[in-house]
Amino acid sequence: MFLNSPMQADFNQEDQGLHEECGVFGVYSQDGALDPAYSCYNALLAIQHRGQESCGIAVNNNGLISYHKDMGLVSEVFRPRMLESLKGQIGIGHVRYSNEKDNVRENAQPLMMRYVKGALALSYNGTLTNAHELKHELQRRGSIFQTTMDPEIISYLIARERRKTPSIEEAVLQVMPQLRGAYSMLIMSPQKLIAVRDPHGFRPLCIGKVEQSYVVASESCALDAVGADFVRDIEPGEVVVFDRNGLRSLKADTKVQKSSCIFEYIYFARTDSVIDGVSVYAARKESGRLLARQHPVEADMVIGVPESGIDAAIGFSEESGIPYEKGIVKNGYIGRTFIKPTQSERERSVRIKLNALSHAVKGKRVVLLDDSIVRGTTSARIVKMLKDAGAAEVHLRISSPPFLWPCYYGTDIPSRDNLVACKHTIEEIAGITGADSLGFLELDSLKDIIHSDGTGFCDACFSGNYPAEIPEHLLTGQSDRYCQPLEHL
Amino acid sequence: MFLNSPMQADFNQEDQGLHEECGVFGVYSQDGALDPAYSCYNALLAIQHRGQESCGIAVNNNGLISYHKDMGLVSEVFRPRMLESLKGQIGIGHVRYSNEKDNVRENAQPLMMRYVKGALALSYNGTLTNAHELKHELQRRGSIFQTTMDPEIISYLIARERRKTPSIEEAVLQVMPQLRGAYSMLIMSPQKLIAVRDPHGFRPLCIGKVEQSYVVASESCALDAVGADFVRDIEPGEVVVFDRNGLRSLKADTKVQKSSCIFEYIYFARTDSVIDGVSVYAARKESGRLLARQHPVEADMVIGVPESGIDAAIGFSEESGIPYEKGIVKNGYIGRTFIKPTQSERERSVRIKLNALSHAVKGKRVVLLDDSIVRGTTSARIVKMLKDAGAAEVHLRISSPPFLWPCYYGTDIPSRDNLVACKHTIEEIAGITGADSLGFLELDSLKDIIHSDGTGFCDACFSGNYPAEIPEHLLTGQSDRYCQPLEHL
């Protein structure tokens, strides 16, 4: 209705999902139970969903650090001879998501650098809210920057503090109070592996173990991939050092409330991961169950938008007693290089990435579970596809509250101008999407899906309740970009 | 127990699934409603599951035929400039599966050839059981062969018959009685598109329509991908000609019983396809329902091995009332180039391609649905993974009968020596897989999943009841190979 052609808007904005920055993985294997390079490879495959733009692996090697990194998927970047060549006892890996402007080879991680005490490699997941101020101050003192990544800033701060401290971990502890925002990171020297989670614990980070070898990962599914047993989550503000003496835990001197990202459960994380003691799959099923109670509807079947919507649909089905069905199939062969249809082909090519199971939905009243609504255009496409496939009714249930606020801690949410919930009532959104009814998860219920007392997590994108400061320069729109490599031409 | 180390056998035999040869797609668009190249591209993405080794697209072009084909996935082989350059009104595409020995660039299709009447392109899905005899006879008359593909043989036969017939379709009709075995194929001349399905109708082939433009596809999901409406399946023994006069149906002079491959429903086809009037999804759900009746069990949850096992699990859950859960997650980022773990890493890397949802299955009695058991090693790995993840019991239910016989019509089944069901009782197989109980779908029930009266389909791999002759040379082991290109080094 008031959105003239949602299908076209959708195509112009093809990749409109919500994204987070990166996944990290580290190994410390003194007993040789794990090969660092092969372990990183398998683990990065397991967390590839956290970033598909670039990836890399670094291992220690007789006092030096050997590495390989490049643009592309893990399966594209690494070949057998590389893994064979990357020999060592310690290793870190990285998969990177990036928005378009930073999607360049220079930003591939691990970041490799040499400072006064030797070589370091850094793998980083997060967003500093005071990056601009820190960078400006460093430049004022004569620093130069060759990338646009936060870990380059952190490297300078570590290099500066390291001159005054007896160890790299001490330097890290001195640096942490200077940092604002979200960061889960791994630092590797030729002798040590250091894992750091920011005081708010925005991004996940957990420890696993195989015999006497340790691994650290953004998500526990990576532990499974290397055959490691889950040990524990790293705590907000904690610094864990792995060296020849085993594992040591240090704590940064910060007094902030834990506020881990609730959206990890709703969308980012893999369904088989467990974060801070809560199963992602269980949280998603619970959101479906809550929706069945909050927004019940008479229907013939419950279906989910792959992948996260499926988990919520199973929960909704269990709670409501309406049978769960597979109603939408996702094509796993649509790669990063998908050739978009021309204008004249667009209308016909709605069923390429997702296809409705016409046989199943025809003539049926369908409850459709999805994880979120951003612009509304994707939901509109899916509802239309189901109705074209013969669905009698489509009742849309969203396993999160409406998006209302930008995220300053790493989630790539569009500006408020583009958030459909900022400009429209829920009823209007139902109209825009074409759904026969629409229900969002209530804001208050977020705590229930992770069995929280209402504290310990960040829901700012829904509530506007920011647990950490908002960066000044983001409000004023200043940029730190300086150069524009030509990649992929 | 008697299989010493099933895990290792599994890794030595990494790709042990059952495979079929190829998918085809064609367009005839006189009214310009479809762009042949873009349509082929989107359709081939939709049937990419039928073959990932090579792919190609050919379009007519002012009396000539333009094409591009190569080794690799559709998303790897085609770039925007190619699609732009492939202009025409008619197009055919192909995705190819091949066993190792034929996995060479020369065998990529469509096959392009010139004969006395001009140029032809062929896309082919099938296996001739008398290929060896036909080839030998052709060579005896002076023919040379540059590939190891059946369509090269068919091209010669068409070229020979075409000299005596007034049209290409007449020549095809003359050739069909000479062919034995399975073939669904598309033949494109600069003026016509001809679709052919063998008299047994082993492989699927269906027609769709967009305005006045026609498409033909191996599976109906490809019709959805180009926005076409389903018209009908091509009948066994039917030759459909698309030209400026529209669509014309001819019938080969053969009197054989239809015997379409039952395994298309069980495994090959995409769940959202409808073949010969039967929904693949419905057939799979029905097999799950039947299993629940034939092999009931007390349990806490039903889960499926992705992807086809999930559909059967939903059916089993519905019939049994045991809740459906997601118990296994499949990693979609494991590509064709996955680097296998070294011997020392193998034991630990069982949870890379598939991972158990430990949180869900821990302490639970699980019914596990899978589509088939070949060697038994994959099933053993999955059962072990679930038990390692804490499952209290694992009851394996297979949505097909035991594999006992080789397939001569295109399915790449290992020799009887490697089929676990040829050497072991069901009880023994349960032991080999480690399952607490094991149930196969009864042979008699196959007809029920496709609502048949017991005729019209081929179940030879389960029953040994071959609807068409068995090729002599396959029994004697002669080979037509002659040269060995070095690819991928």
Added chain:
Amino acid sequence: MFLNSPMQADFNQEDQGLHEECGVFGVYSQDGALDPAYSCYNALLAIQHRGQESCGIAVNNNGLISYHKDMGLVSEVFRPRMLESLKGQIGIGHVRYSNEKDNVRENAQPLMMRYVKGALALSYNGTLTNAHELKHELQRRGSIFQTTMDPEIISYLIARERRKTPSIEEAVLQVMPQLRGAYSMLIMSPQKLIAVRDPHGFRPLCIGKVEQSYVVASESCALDAVGADFVRDIEPGEVVVFDRNGLRSLKADTKVQKSSCIFEYIYFARTDSVIDGVSVYAARKESGRLLARQHPVEADMVIGVPESGIDAAIGFSEESGIPYEKGIVKNGYIGRTFIKPTQSERERSVRIKLNALSHAVKGKRVVLLDDSIVRGTTSARIVKMLKDAGAAEVHLRISSPPFLWPCYYGTDIPSRDNLVACKHTIEEIAGITGADSLGFLELDSLKDIIHSDGTGFCDACFSGNYPAEIPEHLLTGQSDRYCQPLEHL
């Protein structure tokens, strides 16, 4: 003057040189003195100047033939692992030149084929003048064609004759009388290597030996590259068979006069090759000496257009006593993928591929030796470049007579419309090129540069005196093309 802007015409017609089709190399090494794959690799590098579009190597391998071939230079197509994998006692290789329309992967050689008696590989250099008739006749009998290469035709003829003859070499002898035109080719079966030179001996072919191993090559410089000693040239109409009994010579039953291509000496061959007993370098120097006598001029220095012009310049200098100098430098880094300047950049970029040595030529009267004039535009560019660099006078001397006739035996000469000598007097050509004087080698002198009595060579492109029939279809412009692969997009 009358050609308004020769510089622009030149750029529109960037690649305007004269070309020949292909180079071949073969090894028969029963004693293992040579590794077939490595020998082919080194030899193909040595004859790469004969063709840069595609290349390939095939070796025998336990009754089969293994091969690798692709578009690109030898250094681009082969990697160490390939050479290691290509194990055998017999091998043939190929480098291919092609004009634009046939520049496709399918045409890469060796051609691999299987016929009634087993597998064959063919490497071919030549042009059949009756290809069209042969192809048409074969198609009429039911043959299909998958390439546009002559060796595919020859393969059919061999396959047909082989049914009636006791050996492959007997079949070749039966085929030869059916062929018209130029062909030097190598045929490899898993047991034999057969070398064939057409009765006119248009293209060169010679034999070398290392211990008890034999090699055959288009040019003797390839013998040097593998450390082989020159044995002898293969005679026109000769068929040489290499098998376990050593070397055997057969002779086709044809009675034609030898007429080897004179242009091999002037342009095609590498200066260090010796063809039919005559050194290419010596022939070029002699042409320079003759020019010094036929078109003497007062000047300060003699320079040559790299590469063949340099040899002639040395001869001119010796005969005239005018000092030889390096006056033009060629940039060896301009590859096949050179990015052409935009229209606005063209005038300035004349000195990229060739540069004048300003310091040497400034103020000097220069004699400039080049091998030929086709359109005149390249000569005009070079003369202008020298004058811009300060040359006081430029006297152009061409080491061949004016091009007046098309070549039907493999040399890619433009149509008469584009041959400057067909439309202009020598005086006018001098004006077009901007040279202060111009002299061509006299037609009568051709025999002198190869010390001939005036017979035994073909100079049809200069004289119009064709030693073999002119193909009918070339005059009428019919084409055998049928499909258009999209490469390099």
Added chain:
Amino acid sequence: MFLNSPMQADFNQEDQGLHEECGVFGVYSQDGALDPAYSCYNALLAIQHRGQESCGIAVNNNGLISYHKDMGLVSEVFRPRMLESLKGQIGIGHVRYSNEKDNVRENAQPLMMRYVKGALALSYNGTLTNAHELKHELQRRGSIFQTTMDPEIISYLIARERRKTPSIEEAVLQVMPQLRGAYSMLIMSPQKLIAVRDPHGFRPLCIGKVEQSYVVASESCALDAVGADFVRDIEPGEVVVFDRNGLRSLKADTKVQKSSCIFEYIYFARTDSVIDGVSVYAARKESGRLLARQHPVEADMVIGVPESGIDAAIGFSEESGIPYEKGIVKNGYIGRTFIKPTQSERERSVRIKLNALSHAVKGKRVVLLDDSIVRGTTSARIVKMLKDAGAAEVHLRISSPPFLWPCYYGTDIPSRDNLVACKHTIEEIAGITGADSLGFLELDSLKDIIHSDGTGFCDACFSGNYPAEIPEHLLTGQSDRYCQPLEHL
């Protein structure tokens, strides 16, 4: 004799030539007479001989800097769309040579960096002798290093000085006194192009002009490639600023004697370049003439080892009256990826890269001109090749004095242990090479080939007379390496 198998030593040390680091090119085109990207492309092709490992181009772009750089040749790294995308008025380019350990993508130039005043790009040719000390001091102050390149050090120094100076060029002038060693470099900001040549003027750098646009290049042959007129060489210690006000010359406050590298004339530079007023071709011919006087010999012909040996041979021929001939042919198709022969193939493959013109040298007394002798093994191979080809005598004449000392200013000379002249008399070297006589250019004659009074150039590698300090750490063998990327696996 005492060197048991020089051929083998040679192959183990395949790439034993002398190398220099890099070539630079810059454009400032306010009037648009030159397109910066296309000009850089053509110019880099012209100076590709100065470095083949990596290359890059950066252009200014609305206050930012756009760039592309990668490992590989200019013809491999750049594609048309890139040049089209690199739009601006200012541009700099770089081709890089590197010894094995630094041959990594991170070191590709131009170096891109952002500092307090904005963005800079640097292209650099040289070697700082105090790099180690500068780096150590910068690290002590908290700097981090991401490459192993000198320009990263210089960037820090500029960033530090720039805080106290009103302009980038002032900062450069403050930095220069801190630098020791050789450096010719270009610095580009979004507004300016700055060219700097070190006070000794070790490496060349010259200015050209097209209409109102300026270019700067390592060698004048790059000026020819873009159609620019030579303006002048940049003087040692000079800083030239190109901005909207035109060209401005500043002078660093250093008082050292000019000492440009004599080896540029002997080996590095392209023969058509003119450096500091002296033609490279003329210098080489002069060295040949001097050798003819210093080491006369009776012979039948003079030949040269391509390329630089040819120029000297022409000079030797002129002076001695012995005819110049082409005696050795170089294969231009041997690329960077040449597959080396196996041990068993080595002896036979001596004539791959270079081949003797047997026909010309057979039975002749040959004077062979080459530019230098390092280990002696290459010379031994060439002499042996000529004798194998039938040369009666080979008299080796070297157009430089014996190498006796390491170079600290950029030339990649092996350690003294590997320099044959450090351990053997000239007579012994003649024996090692197999030459019938051997003559080196006299040390005193170096001044004559560039018409110098004996000052103004550096001949330390021959004389041990170092014009600038020798770096301490090079003597002690400390390394700045820290990480080892895996490239090219």
